[in-house]
Amino acid sequence: MRVHTMLLGACSVLAFTGIASAETLTIATVNNGDMIRMQQLTDDFKKQNPDIDLEWVTLEENVLRQRVTTDIATNGGQYDVLTIGNYEVPIWAKQNWLMPLDDMPEGYDKADLLPAIAGGLSTDGTLYAAPFYGESAMVMYRKDLAEKAGVTISDQSTWDEIKKAAAAMTDKDAGIYGICLRGKAGWGENMAFLGAMSNSYGARWFDMNWEPQFDSPEWKATLTDYLDLMENYGPPGASSNGFNENLALFQQGKCGMWIDATVAASFVTDPDESTVADKVGFALFPEKGDIGNRGNWLWSWNLAIPASTTKGDAAKAFVAWATSKHYTDLVAEKEGWRAAPPGTRKSLYDNPDYQKAAPFAEMTLESINAVNTKKPSVQEIPYTGAQFVSIPEFQGIGTAVGQQFSAAVAGSSSAEQALSNAQQLTKREMMKAGYIK
Missing domain, CATH: 3.40.190.10 (Periplasmic binding protein-like II)
Structure with a gap:
């Protein structure tokens, strides 16, 4: 844990009581290009959440699946945020292994998520993981x-x-x-x-x-x-x-x-x-x-929070940031609209800037919408x-x-x-x- 040392006098020390140390989230993720990009852009998250530190465990796809599955099934508690697929989400939700995401921050706009993607991440109408990107x-x-x-x-x-x-x-x-x-x-x-x-x-x-x-x-x-x-x-x-x-x-x-x-x-x-x-x-x-x-x-890489974490609020803040419209805009600003995480939000495919920059947009959306799980x-x-x-x-x-x-x-x-x-x-x-x- 990182300790903030205050040298501005007793009043300043008292003013910072309660945020004397940062919470560190351990995030398990896959070594795909979009996830690497997310790590490179987390200064934006830190500016908004200076009291949350991030520790990354970035793994090859097969290794990631093995480790997070073993950890959550044994209640190991190694990770606060998991990168998992739409295969795991409904199965793990039924085991009560995942924290429900039914109170995301204001402005998150769950209604904007593509129905085919959100449906695969929900059980009885409750979202148990937030899609980072989706694909067919x-x-x-x-x-x-x-x-x-x-x-x-x-x-x-x-x-x-x-x-x-x-x-x-x-x-x-x-x-x-x-x-x-x-x-x-x-x-x-x-x-x-x-x-x-x-x-x-x-x-x-x-x-x-x-x-x-x-x-x-x-x-x-x-x-x-x-x-x-x-x-x-x-x-x-x-x-x-x-x-x-x-x-x-x-x-x-x-x-x-x-x-x-x-x-x-x-x-x-x-x-x-x-x-x-x-x-x-x-x-x-x-x-x-x-x-x-x-x-x-139909696949989506998603961010989920294990029910065993003791840092649920901080984890939810990170998940909301990484899967938000704001994050999409941030990627577009830094890398161009072509690089925006695809396959999760209707608003992206309605965006003329994205349509112009991504010649594959229409084919991607058609492919996703055609799936019958x-x-x-x-x-x-x-x-x-x-x-x-x-x-x-x-x-x-x-x-x-x-x-x-x-x-x-x-x-x-x-x-x-x-x-x-x-x-x-x-x-x-x-x-x-x-x-x-």
């Missing part, structure tokens, strides 16, 4: 390479288009790969992409009796096509590539296409960071045939979710399945073996959890 998924592609290769990627893209374009744009001698996709194992890494891809292929994780479905033709088609794209048109070492690795590859001009989170759009079009900033086009997440499903990817698959399912399944067991199951599929990308197993292993391990875990006998 879309195709980002090099317009110059597509034109040179003589291929077209339509706004309403299809997997057939994607495969044809990946083949045409690949020039391995020049270090250009037709497509970059997540291969790093993790329920929020490769399985986020593959979960969305499987939805677009008509697959489902479980049938109505909670039986795993990795032995279905839809999952076989999903994984077979994914591995084909990665092996023939993807970069080497793709089994180690997650969001940040593929972002770097695309910014360096090494990817013809990248299908991933819409939040990446502001980074691939940043002229200070991306060598291809003025050459990027956007399309909706691909559709397979006439299935009528474009992946149903109540029915992510076209088949009958017993679960809700998006590119994930909203059950507590999914975190472990999804990561284990992701390891099988990542091994297939690395060439350690075939699609058939990976799917068989996924089926067996998922069935075993679902039996252990009591979903099936």
